[in-house]
Each structure stands twice: as structure tokens, then as C-alpha cells.
Amino acid sequence: MEYLLFPGRHHVLTRFQAEFLRTQDKTVVWAVTSANHHTTKRNPVPFDRREAAIERFSIATGIRSLVIGVVDTPPTDDFADVTIKAVEAGTDDLVQLDPDNTIVACSTPEVAKLYERLGYLVVGVEPAGEPRPWDVLLQIADGDDQWRGLAHPATVDVFDRYGLDAQIRRCVNDPVVGDDGGLTTTRDYKTYADAFETAADRKWQQIKDFVRPGRILDVGCATGATLQLVDADPRFHESDLIGVEVARHLYAECVHKKEQGLFHNPNVYFYQRNMLGSAVFPARSIDTTLTLALTHEIWSYADGSRPATVQRFADALFAHTAPGGVWVNSDVCGPAEPERLVVLALDDSDGENPAEVVELEALDDPAEYVRKLSTRARFFQFTHDFRRNASVPFEYSERDGKLVLRLADAMDFLTRKDYVDNWLSETHEQFCGLNFAGWSEVAQKAGFSIDPASRAWRNDWVIDNRIAPVAALTSLDGTPVDWPDTHQLLIARR
Template structure:
């Protein structure tokens, strides 16, 4: 225990993280627990939030500099010791000349049990073991339970979709992802606007909040509550930035970093309009094990049905699989528009830019072979394909999954995590009805003819096994669902 004349500097790393597996508790609550602990133990403490940085050998130096800037204190090896139990990080501080106190890693008498690490205590909490309270300090127990953060930690750590850093996949380039949402927001708003009801309007998977900006600008909704829910912290940061910039005229705009698959987010019958755009296929794709995907998506739709008010509506726009997903087809692909090397099994070892360059240089035919390797490895979907003359024989759903993804070289590995054709229009009808909702007459599957004309047809042809040319199938779906099942 530090002496009474010692000041303890708490460097709380990844202070800009919350609702992630690595840091499920917000910095503000971590700071509260530290201050409460300090008062109870009679410590003079100073707390500094350190924003997350990419892995670097300069981590210790960056942390020390951040603390110096925040506190105006020298914090040199001559007047400061470092408490750290992570061997690799301790080595970085020793390299700067600091004496390191090993905390949980300190030498123990032979046979003495090793103390539990903080992460191990959180894991016990997430697993429902109430014994986590025993090794935790009463200050931490108080803050976690008083703010119901124990429930929050269980939700985050047991989340079947979200990764360690609060995103869906580490291979996603969130900068280009956010830009695509901004560019497409006018088109998406035009698609869903006719069905939106005033009141409490919820955008699930709101990305950068661009759709809510369009709703905010529509005078029909100037008295509505606009609520955005986003799970990825990178995108939530942009939403919060827009609020700070005054981009919304409506004062009743709220953003929450949450996962709709976790515990109940909104009270029953409390939302007038729920909107989800390009979201449901991600819930499907990132659920593990693969066999649980249908149940997980049904759980999501059930929750929307539960929080929809009488007379309310859920508007869902997303990709959709063909009506005959299992139908074997012959796919003709151009092999003269790029190189034709054998597929590589190790693209995830390359930098994203190198992956993009390699994939962009492949012919349409060679890119299918690479897709089959990466799609099975990342999405858990095996693409059975055989060369038959000048064509490739495969399932219609697999053909469309490839053709609607083949041009995303910049985000290739991220896109190969996602299955666009997991559900057909018939499947969607069953899911909606099972949730106790009915489909509006506006609901329909549809085909993106621009994509077919400009991206698919120039380099691919589709035939049946009898050689007859086939129409390109539906690629998207619009669902307008309301409470109550029709007889």
C-alpha cells in the first residue's frame, strides 16, 4: 500500500472505449470507482484517461507523455514507479528507466495461490458467478451494481456478434464504410420515407447518423424523438461528433452504443417506427455458430415486434437471396479481365492495401476461386463449384453471393465475412410472421438492375443446367411490417 505522502496516478487506458469486450465499462464509471476506492483507502489519487492507440513499442512513452500533459507533473524515473502486471508492457517501462512494481505478478511463497487478474474477475462476472464480488474491492462492487454495470458487462462479454474492440470485424475499414453510408443516405431515405410514422423513431445500426439527419430535416418529424443505436464505437464517435457540431435542429436526438441482440433495449410497445438498413444480413453473418443464425435473426425481429407500439411499423431494407437458393446453375465468368493465379489461403496476413491490390488484379473467374476460399474461412459457408466446359457449376445462392460481392476489393476480407443470400423472400415472410407481425402490401423482393447492368452482366452469364439463359434473380428486399398477424 502506498504511503500517505505518495500520489497515485491512475492511467486508465482505452478511455475512449466502452461497450467493447476489452473495455466494457465506460471511462466515467471506471474513474468513479477509482475515486471511491481512493477515499475509502485514504489515497491521494490523480486519474488520467488515455485514449486507445494501435499496438506500438512506444506505448509506455505515449502513456507517460499523456499523463505529464494532463497533470503538469514530471513523472520521471527518479520520482515515479510504475505498477504493472503485464510482462510485455512492464518491459517497455523498464526500457525507459522506471522501476516496475509487478502487482499480481509479484513473487509468491511456494504453494501460495496466484491472485486473480482483473480480467479473470470480469470473466467470472460475465459467467454468472456471483463470487466475483469476493476478490473485487467494495468500491468497484458498489459502482458496478449501483449503475447496473454488472448486467452490462455480462451482455457485452457474452455478445455473439461484437468483437473485442466494439466492431464486427477488425478487417473493416470504417472510414470508407462511413463514407458509403453518407453518400447513400439520400437514396435510402427516399426508399423508407413513405412508411415512417411520427413519434419515437429508431434507426437501428444508424452508422454515422446520416439517415437521422434526413429525418431531422423533414418537417413532418420536427416533434418526434430521433433515436440512433449503433454497436461499432468508430461509428458512434461520428454520431456524437455530429451532435456536438449542432448538425441536428431537433433537440430530442439521442444516440446509444448498444447491441439489439443483448438484453432488452427499449420497453414494450414504446417505439413508433423502427428502421434497419443493411443490418439484418450482418446479424445473420456474424452469428456463431453458423447453425444458430436463423434463431439469432428471429430473436432480433422478435425484439422489434415487442417494442413496436400499436399502429407502429418496422421498415427493413437489405440484401436478399434468390427464390431458389439451392438450384444448380452454370455461371460463365470472364477470365481475360485480370490475372489467373491459384487462390491464396493467407490473405489475412497481408496489409489491407495489399489485399485490395491483389484482389483487384484478379480476373472475374479467378476472383471466384479466391472468394470460395475466403468465404468458407470467414463466413463459414462452403462454396461447392466445379468447372463444366467454359462455365462453373454451383448453387444459385452461392453464385449471387459472389457476384454481389466481387467488386469490393477495398474491403475484401470484411465483405467475405458476410453472407448476402442467407434468406430468400419466402424465408423473410416466415420470420416476420413468427414474430407476430404482418407484412404491408409495399413489402417485396426486388432486383438492383443498376448493379446487374453495370457490375454483373458485363463479365458474367447465368444459365440453367439445360443451357437455357436465366433471368438474374432478386438481390434486395423491402419489408414494411406492423404488429399483428393477419388470418
């Protein structure tokens, strides 16, 4: 046998692996899976750092290695074949692996069977009781310094030089981001990306007069569309443009745009970070912070107390804001009188009215199911999904075929009832958790002063075209209730 194929994510290399590979006397082909993923729970270490550690490991142990990156693929029974082909492509067909010249090293039974099915001999690596690389990585995430005695010195060296132990702790312990770097597993990021691109110019027109030159930070920058508009404004040609995005899918699009040359300013930087984690920027170093359609997500995905989490977020923004700097927040918000009880009448003639709500996760196409429901039926489905996904009470009662509930809860439904393509994801979020006065108070507690240009406002297009045709609001005595504010523009200065 000429080759030993060693598939895996290879975030951590261990001393045990070194002893095992020394006995093989073969060229080790490291098929590094999920090579296009990093800073996620499942893949916290970038491929280039993994590759650097493998090369140092190979020199130290005296083995001959080939390192091949394999892009992440959904679970598939063809995984073994995909890996073999990736090695061929990664070596420009110089290395042709087959059962006659290659054995496979793998300790995961399910994966081993896939290679055995192709005719490969598979040998185990770590015996029962021996810590596997992922066990060592979890020790790092837990802050257990014993990992240094299990990891190979090559890994320890690379981790120390690049601070990767701190990155692993931040990624694995992140309370918001899922295993693959998204906020929810049901979110369709293409739909979100398209929406951000479409809305960027409108939002920029609203906020551009408040942006201060210098270091301009867009938190939750999505696809980087707003920073492209900042980049195109001659007032900011000497500014540093910084985007922070927590979702891996959107961050990747930002990096792709920069690689394509879509930014003229050379000082454009993107980070994949959760701003609720450790501090990202030094104190008093940012002149303008933009948060567009973000703060309701900070509220919605809070770990623990929502008021405490949004206050911690605002405190962090104030800490990194330079004297004279500004935080510009444009987002949805709740009505001025969130606790006011109202009567909500909903159209039941514009779709189907099933007798009961369903578990949408069990359906092949949840969006198509919700799309067929009447507005009234969507309310009951929303109630079911919103209560469990957003962990909110969302209480209501029925009176003469109408619904009696808080004004804030009524608007949470009405402003989301048409988001059918991302229904399950959207029902994790609470638009009306705080009203404009509440968000202003958060900013003031952090130390900001509120600019007089700040205001709550109502999206009349949404009201006239989406809400009013199928819904009506009255007070408990039957008096019509005006539609409340739906959005905010908060200009907070230091």
C-alpha cells in the first residue's frame, strides 16, 4: 500500500495520532473536510490554520503528507466517493486512490462503512477510551488546560500563535449561532440576501446624513450592501469600512464581493463575529456604528434575560464609540402603547381555514401550507409557532369571532403574517419586544444622548397594502384604533 487516506476535520492533531501514523510508513493523504467552513460550532478553525498545523506535524513526526481541502457537503452516502474525487482534483489527478494502493484510517463506524463499501480496507485510529480530537477540542471550549498534554505540539504552537483556543471557546459556546453558523436551521439565506440587497438603498437614504467619517462599522452587515453604498459616497473615501456578520452564509457573500473588486476603498474589512461575545473593537475606536434591521434580533435571540442582553449590547457599542461618535439604529419596533388591549378582526375568506394548527416541521413544504391559509388561520398557526420558537406568552381571547389581545402582540402577527418563505425562522423573532421609548432608554443607560432627529415612524405601504385590507383594529368599546408606529430611527451620540 502506497497511501493512507486520513479523512476528517482535523481541527486538533493529537500525540496519539503522531504515534499511530509513524507506524504506517505510507504517504498520508489528509482529506480535510469542511475546508470552506470556519468560525462555526462544528468547524471553528479555518482550513489554512489546520493545514499549517498538519504540515508542522508532518515535519516533526517524519511522515510524508499531502493535505487536500474538501468542501462541506450535506450528509450523503456518497461521502467516501466525494472525498476520493476531491483528492484527485486537489492533486490535479497526480494521486489516484483506489483499494489496491490505499488504506483508510477512520474511527467513525458510519464513515468507515462508506469506504468499505467501495472496497477499501479501513483501520481504526483511536481505540476505545482514547480521547479523540473532538474531545480535545471540547476541552479547549471548556477552558480545560489539560488539552495541551493531549494535543500534538504542532497544534499547540499554531493555536498559541493565532489565538485559536480563544476562537474555539467563542465559537463553540456561542449562545446564538447554530452548528453551521446560522441563526436558525430553517432560515433561507438566499431570500434574506435578496431582501437586504433590495432594501439597502432605501435605508441608506434614511441614515446617510448621520454617518460620521472615520472608522465606520456596520454590525449585522448581511451581504455588505450598505457598506457598498458607503464606499460609493465620496465623503467616506478615506474612511475604514468594517462589516461584522454572524451568519456564515451572509459573511461568505461579503468576502466574495470584496474578492470580486466591488469595493473601491482598499480599507474594507469583514469579520464573522457575534457582538454579544467578547469585545471585538478597542475602546473609543469607532466613529460610526450602523445597526440596520438588527436590534430586534439581539432581543429575540438573547441568552437569558432579553432586557439585560440588549443593554449589554448597547453598553458594548458605547464602549467602542469614539467621543463625538454616533450609533445609528434603524429597525422595527413595537407600538407606543404595547400593553393596550385591542380587538383584532381578521379576514377568513382569503384562504383555507383548517380545524387545527399543524406541526410545520413535519411538512415537506411549510411555506406552501402557510401560503394557502386565510389571514385568520395564519393567526392561529403563528400563535402556535411563535409561542414555542420565540418563548413568548402571546395570550389572546376570542369575542364574537374576533381576537382580544395586546396591541404589541397584534402587531407582531400583522407585520409577519406574509413572511411565509421563512415562517419557522421568523417565528423565532419578536419585532415588538421594545418600543421606541424602550430602545431610547437602553441607549441612554449605556451613556448615549438621543439626537432630536430620532423618531418612531409607520410604514404606510405595509399598512395600506398588507395589513389594512385583511385586518381591523378597534378598542374594547368598538372605537377604531389607528395603526401604530412600526419602525424606528434612533440616532445615539457620544
